[in-house]
Amino acid sequence: MPEPIIAFERVSKVYPGTEGPVTALHDISLAIGQGEFVSLIGPSGCGKSTLMRLIGDLEQPTGGTLHVKNKTPHQARLDRDYGIVFQAPVLYEWRSVRKNVELPLEIMGFPAEQRRERAMALLRLVGLADWGESFPWQLSGGMQQRVSIARALSFNPSIVLMDEPFGALDEITRERMQDELLNIWSAAERQTTVIFVTHSIPEAVFLSDQVVVMSPRPGRVKRVVPIDLPRPRRFETRESPRFFELVTEVREGLREG
Amino acid sequence: MADDALLPADRRSGTEAAAAHPRSSPLRRAVPVLCVVAVLLLIWEGGKLLFAIPDQKLPHVGDVVAILFSRTQGGRGPLLLVQLLANAWATFQVAFGGFMIGGLLGFCLALLFSRWGLLERGLMPYVIASQTVPILAIAPMVVVGLGRMGAPDWTAKVVVAAYLTFFPVTIGTLRGLRAATPQALDLMRSYAATPAQVFWKLRGPVALPYVFTALKVAATASVIGAIVAELPAGAQQGIGVMVLNAAQFYNSRPPALYAAIGAAALVGLAFYALVAFAEWLVLGRRGDARHA
Numbered sequence: 351m352p353e354p355i356i357a358f359e360r361v362s363k364v365y366p367g368t369e370g371p372v373t374a375l376h377d378i379s380l381a382i383g384q385g386e387f388v389s390l391i392g393p394s395g396c397g398k399s400t401l402m403r404l405i406g407d408l409e410q411p412t413g414g415t416l417h418v419k420n421k422t423p424h425q426a427r428l429d430r431d432y433g434i435v436f437q438a439p440v441l442y443e444w445r446s447v448r449k450n451v452e453l454p455l456e457i458m459g460f461p462a463e464q465r466r467e468r469a470m471a472l473l474r475l476v477g478l479a480d481w482g483e484s485f486p487w488q489l490s491g492g493m494q495q496r497v498s499i500a501r502a503l504s505f506n507p508s509i510v511l512m513d514e515p516f517g518a519l520d521e522i523t524r525e526r527m528q529d530e531l532l533n534i535w536s537a538a539e540r541q542t543t544v545i546f547v548t549h550s551i552p553e554a555v556f557l558s559d560q561v562v563v564m565s566p567r568p569g570r571v572k573r574v575v576p577i578d579l580p581r582p583r584r585f586e587t588r589e590s591p592r593f594f595e596l597v598t599e600v601r602e603g604l605r606e607g
Numbered sequence: 608m609a610d611d612a613l614l615p616a617d618r619r620s621g622t623e624a625a626a627a628h629p630r631s632s633p634l635r636r637a638v639p640v641l642c643v644v645a646v647l648l649l650i651w652e653g654g655k656l657l658f659a660i661p662d663q664k665l666p667h668v669g670d671v672v673a674i675l676f677s678r679t680q681g682g683r684g685p686l687l688l689v690q691l692l693a694n695a696w697a698t699f700q701v702a703f704g705g706f707m708i709g710g711l712l713g714f715c716l717a718l719l720f721s722r723w724g725l726l727e728r729g730l731m732p733y734v735i736a737s738q739t740v741p742i743l744a745i746a747p748m749v750v751v752g753l754g755r756m757g758a759p760d761w762t763a764k765v766v767v768a769a770y771l772t773f774f775p776v777t778i779g780t781l782r783g784l785r786a787a788t789p790q791a792l793d794l795m796r797s798y799a800a801t802p803a804q805v806f807w808k809l810r811g812p813v814a815l816p817y818v819f820t821a822l823k824v825a826a827t828a829s830v831i832g833a834i835v836a837e838l839p840a841g842a843q844q845g846i847g848v849m850v851l852n853a854a855q856f857y858n859s860r861p862p863a864l865y866a867a868i869g870a871a872a873l874v875g876l877a878f879y880a881l882v883a884f885a886e887w888l889v890l891g892r893r894g895d896a897r898h899a
């Protein structure tokens with residue numbers, strides 16, 4: 351495995367609750383290599399989103415150590431190592447599509463010319479080149495989520511965190527978005543590390559190099575399933591026998607314990 | 608990659624959307640207003656006829672309009688309409704001054720409260736209490752107090768108008784400054800944005816529609832404040848003075864009171880329209896204006 355870019359060592363997260371502390375994550379040890387596509391899967395309450403938020407320094411662990419690029423997650427955030435995509439597109443309604451993609455670049459102080467260029471390049475990449483001057487409400491849910499992905503990639507972060515990004519889309523749009531996501535990721539030479547939270551087993555298997563299977567109460571890593579399906583993955587991949595074997599393996603991992 | 612399957616069912620380009628939501632012409636928008644005017648006239652005159660209300664209690668609409676074009680001061684003065692408008696203008700100026708001061712104060716309070724929760728918990732009870740005290744009790748105190756200090760007549764009126772203005776602005780702006788969703792804030796956090804950037808690029812733009820809603824409420828409140836402050840002052844001008852005078856001489860000229868009240872309402876309407884226009888200037892061209 352390549353040099354880990356994200357390393358969890360016995361990490362735990364405990365929330366103070368009204369009826370005593372709640373353990374959201376218990377004793378997580380996990381290593382993620384650079385350029386890997388890793389899915390976190392498990393039922394609601396297994397802490398998969400929390401795990402992602404710990405990486406992104408949106409929350410802090412209460413025990414253990416977590417390193418990102420040999421730094422603290424806090425330092426990595428200040429270094430702008432993270433692009434984030436949520437389940438909702440979270441576009442700023444008063445900004446045009448292009449201006450939404452430019453938002454992180456504005457904050458990071460890129461000059462206007464460069465912002466525009468990068469935003470247009472990314473909109474082309476996600477197939478929305480003609481929609482730059484439209485406003486979010488004029489776009490369908492799938493299109494809005496593609497804008498959100500373009501925005502997350504606009505400043506070339508080394509790690510992209512995706513929290514059920516296709517969870518609100520219909521099945522047909524969803525599979526198409528999965529194909530597109532892999533195309534986009536490949537276009538960047540698969541240098542970007544992707545942490546992908548999902549509760550869809552086929553989605554996790556289709557996209558990932560590793561699937562981290564988690565269980566709830568308290569959130570633990572039960573199994574890490576390596577996905578050895580050849581890349582590039584296409585439509586046929588979803589119908590190959592190996593795909594079904596791996597889906598079965600993940601499903602059994604979810605059921606046990 | 609832009610596949611038809613991924614386009615919205617009704618792919619709305621700018622022009623098509625505009626066609627679906629036509630900007631109604633001023634004429635078209637006037638229709639409902641005129642209809643309501645017609646209905647009100649019908650109720651007024653119909654009720655008068657039906658219940659045999661004497662002119663002394665409820666004059667004819669025509670008489671109210673007619674008196675606007677009669678000369679004041681026993682035929683030597685200007686038209687009543689001119690006099691009313693001049694006084695309305697005086698009140699408008701006072702209300703505007705109070706609105707600006709109160710609005711600024713309300714806005715600053717909201718900024719402070721949103722930044723320091725402790726300050727909000729400490730001061731908010733007094734802010735709320737200030738509004739539960741009847742303005743009719745406060746106004747004479749302010750007028751007399753400032754008068755003793757030798758301040759010019761208009762200062763007390765502006766202060767009372769500001770007193771009624773700041774509250775809705777504080778509440779509305781505070782609500783707006785807190786309206787950004789946790790996820791939108793998480794995004795800003797992930798970009799390592801500075802607090803100033805979060806304000807200018809997220810909290811501010813999100814708050815603006817709330818601020819304008821508050822300003823609309825404040826606009827009419829400031830007019831009420833200005834009018835109420837005219838009553839105890841023995842003030843020389845203002846639409847409140849006109850209402851008071853007309854009330855005193857009601858027995859000899861009933862329609863004059865209705866005319867004065869109408870003019871007072873007009874001040875509030877004009878102010879509201881002004882704020883609505885400012886809102887349109889600021890928000891109307893924003894991409895999400897449709898939702899505002």
